[in-house]
Amino acid sequence: MSIAIPCRQLFIDGEWREPVKNKRIPVINPSTEQIIGLSLSLSKIDTDVYLFDSFIIRRSKLHFSHVSRFQSDPYFIWLVVISFADKTMVYSSSLRHVDEKTEENNWEDFLFLWDIPAATVEDVEIAVDAARRALARNKGRDWASASGAHRAKYLRAIAAKITLRKSELAKLEAIDCGKPLDEAAWDIDDVAGCFEYYADLAEGLDAKQKAPVSLPMETFKCHVLKEPIGVVGLITPWNYPLLMATWKVAPALAAGCAAILKPSELASVTCLELAEVCKEVGLPPGVLNILTGLGPEAGAPLASHPHVDKIAFTGSTATGSKIMSAAAQIVKPVTLELGGKSPILVFEDVDLDKAAEWTIFGVFWTNGQICSATSRLLVQESIATEFLDRLVKWCKNIKISDPMEEGCRLGPVVSAGQHEKVMKFISTAKSEGATILCGGARPRHLKKGYFVEPTIITDVTTSMQIWREEVFGPVLCVKTFSTEDEAIELANDTHYGLGAAVISKDLDRCERVTKALQAGIVWVNCSQPCFSQAPWGGNKRSGFGRELGEWGLENYLSVKQVTQYISDDPWGWYQSPSKL
Numbered sequence: 001m002s003i004a005i006p007c008r009q010l011f012i013d014g015e016w017r018e019p020v021k022n023k024r025i026p027v028i029n030p031s032t033e034q035i036i037g038l039s040l041s042l043s044k045i046d047t048d049v050y051l052f053d054s055f056i057i058r059r060s061k062l063h064f065s066h067v068s069r070f071q072s073d074p075y076f077i078w079l080v081v082i083s084f085a086d087k088t089m090v091y092s093s094s095l096r097h098v099d100e101k102t103e104e105n106n107w108e109d110f111l112f113l114w115d116i117p118a119a120t121v122e123d124v125e126i127a128v129d130a131a132r133r134a135l136a137r138n139k140g141r142d143w144a145s146a147s148g149a150h151r152a153k154y155l156r157a158i159a160a161k162i163t164l165r166k167s168e169l170a171k172l173e174a175i176d177c178g179k180p181l182d183e184a185a186w187d188i189d190d191v192a193g194c195f196e197y198y199a200d201l202a203e204g205l206d207a208k209q210k211a212p213v214s215l216p217m218e219t220f221k222c223h224v225l226k227e228p229i230g231v232v233g234l235i236t237p238w239n240y241p242l243l244m245a246t247w248k249v250a251p252a253l254a255a256g257c258a259a260i261l262k263p264s265e266l267a268s269v270t271c272l273e274l275a276e277v278c279k280e281v282g283l284p285p286g287v288l289n290i291l292t293g294l295g296p297e298a299g300a301p302l303a304s305h306p307h308v309d310k311i312a313f314t315g316s317t318a319t320g321s322k323i324m325s326a327a328a329q330i331v332k333p334v335t336l337e338l339g340g341k342s343p344i345l346v347f348e349d350v351d352l353d354k355a356a357e358w359t360i361f362g363v364f365w366t367n368g369q370i371c372s373a374t375s376r377l378l379v380q381e382s383i384a385t386e387f388l389d390r391l392v393k394w395c396k397n398i399k400i401s402d403p404m405e406e407g408c409r410l411g412p413v414v415s416a417g418q419h420e421k422v423m424k425f426i427s428t429a430k431s432e433g434a435t436i437l438c439g440g441a442r443p444r445h446l447k448k449g450y451f452v453e454p455t456i457i458t459d460v461t462t463s464m465q466i467w468r469e470e471v472f473g474p475v476l477c478v479k480t481f482s483t484e485d486e487a488i489e490l491a492n493d494t495h496y497g498l499g500a501a502v503i504s505k506d507l508d509r510c511e512r513v514t515k516a517l518q519a520g521i522v523w524v525n526c527s528q529p530c531f532s533q534a535p536w537g538g539n540k541r542s543g544f545g546r547e548l549g550e551w552g553l554e555n556y557l558s559v560k561q562v563t564q565y566i567s568d569d570p571w572g573w574y575q576s577p578s579k580l
């Protein structure tokens with residue numbers, strides 16, 4: 001017998017809520033290709049399990065004493081099993097209670113499968129309504145027109161809770177999307193840091209209100225109010241599930257907006273935990289609603305909803321274009337962070353090993369699934385052979401494993417579909433005449449999971465698919481150049497314009513090249529580091545608008561001009577009837 005136990009519900013109006021259509025999506029672990037689940041067969045559980053007890057992991061055997069938690073709380077239990085490549089672990093989470101369990105029950109009969117709720121247009125309606133009510137409550141004084149300092153308190157409380165749950169959230173993230181645990185831990189620090197940063201900016205907003213605008217006429221006085229845009233829809237991808245959500249949620253809340261977050265169906269688990277965090281800190285109901293679900297069913301109705309005032313999106317260029325079309329029908333503003341095919345330029349004066357490490361970090365970090373991945377290497381001819389040789393050596397040293405394994409530096413890509421897509425890119429490159437210098441296949445030691453070896457492709461022409469299209473996997477393609485001008489021309493030979501990196505000891509050259517590169521972000525002597533304080537976003541088909549920093553806050557603010565007539569004299573344009 002097998003029953004599905006829902007893990008979390010949709011988070012709407014400050015409450016957990018079942019999706020109207022009661023639809024759910026399984027949570028798949030990309031390392032095992034399996035639905036994360038628990039087979040409650042006593043014999044198995046006695047072998048090797050870990051219990052997450054109120055989010056503290058401890059190794060334990062599962063006894064009925066633990067299971068009895070079922071009865072004490074009729075809605076939640078605290079068990080989830082996660083299967084890894086070589087072992088099975090039990091983690092706790094809030095599972096909805098579906099049956100009366102007693103010690104006499106035969107547990108061998110039950111299989112718990114982990115899934116997430118799938119919202120549809122009906123849930124979107126309820127969430128949008130909740131968000132609008134949150135803005136209007138107490139004439140706006142509870143949130144939208146409260147002081148920034150008031151809202152900052154919630155942002156700080158969220159940051160603190162996230163820090164407290166860091167190791168658990170990092171594990172959930174790593175298991176759900178396949179990124180190495182060390183990277184996931186880093187992400188969670190960034191998440192907390194981002195909430196803290198926007199708490200500061202929310203406080204700073206109060207002092208910036210009523211900023212005067214000087215006018216050329218003494219009879220008038222002008223100032224500017226910064227007001228929340230209103231209800232915002234935030235649609236996010238799976239590569240940095242909680243961090244990409246945070247880049248939008250934190251500034252939106254700082255600004256005083258009410259938000260509906262729609263994370264990616266491929267990795268939503270940590271975003272649902274953010275909902276729990278918001279519940280715990282007592283965020284006013286409806287201020288943040290979290291709707292997991294499929295793009296066309298839950299994302300599209302947000303994009304086209306007449307009462308959603310803005311959409312902020314990160315994801316593929318194809319989906320970004322659909323969202324923009326939907327929003328355009330009602331002239332709804334959008335900001336779009338889309339794909340990329342970012343170049344990294346390596347000049348002949350570099351330290352080869354330092355440059356090699358940044359080059360592989362630039363493209364293999366997050367298993368190659370970063371929109372800003374510097375996935376086109378341009379290396380100066382004079383050092384090309386030696387540099388590629390070093391790169392291959394660095395690649396061979398990358399630990400590819402289950403993301404939970406100590407020291408893992410490359411995990412699986414997120415899904416079967418993504419795996420297939422990446423492998424197809426590699427085979428097309430081969431068929432178009434490119435050379436696979438290293439990688440290109442599943443690592444031999446990993447029979448299961450969506451793993452792809454770190455792959456370097458040479459003998460590439462500028463018309464090949466591998467040069468032009470975003471792979472979103474651990475694949476680097478290489479071309480050589482002889483002059484700086486040629487390097488710049490090749491670098492800018494793309495429809496995208498998100499990131500770019502230049503590696504050279506000559507800082508004057510770095511400055512020249514930086515100016516010539518068509519990109520929203522340029523890294524000098526590094527690739528990928530990212531800070532909450534600095535603007536993030538692209539040009540061309542990589543989208544528009546900037547997240548993070550003060551620019552990120554402006555995304556969610558509307559500027560209101562207030563102009564006052566201060567003269568005692570009448571305006572005097574028409575002849576006054578009283579003078580007749």
Ligand SMILES: NC(=O)C1=CN([C@@H]2O[C@H](COP(=O)(O)OP(=O)(O)OC[C@H]3O[C@@H](n4cnc5c(N)ncnc54)[C@H](O)[C@@H]3O)[C@@H](O)[C@H]2O)C=CC1
Nearest residue numbers: 236237263264294295296299300315316319338339371472
């Ligand atoms: N540049 C980036 O940050 C990302 C790029 N990608 C690329 O996109 C490819 C496809 O991956 P997906 O996960 O399908 O990306 P996607 O861009 O379709 O998904 C991003 C988000 O948009 C939502 N979405 C999908 N269709 C929608 C629609 N019609 N209206 C509103 N929301 C919608 C998804 O549910 C998800 O939350 C990947 O293979 C990768 O190459 C994927 C994720 C992030």
Ligand SMILES: N=C(N)NCCCC(=O)O
Nearest residue numbers: 240370371372528529530
């Ligand atoms: N956390 C860092 N460094 N980068 C995040 C990049 C997320 C993106 O793909 O847009």
Ligand code: NA
Nearest residue numbers: 028176177266
């Ligand atoms: Na997943």
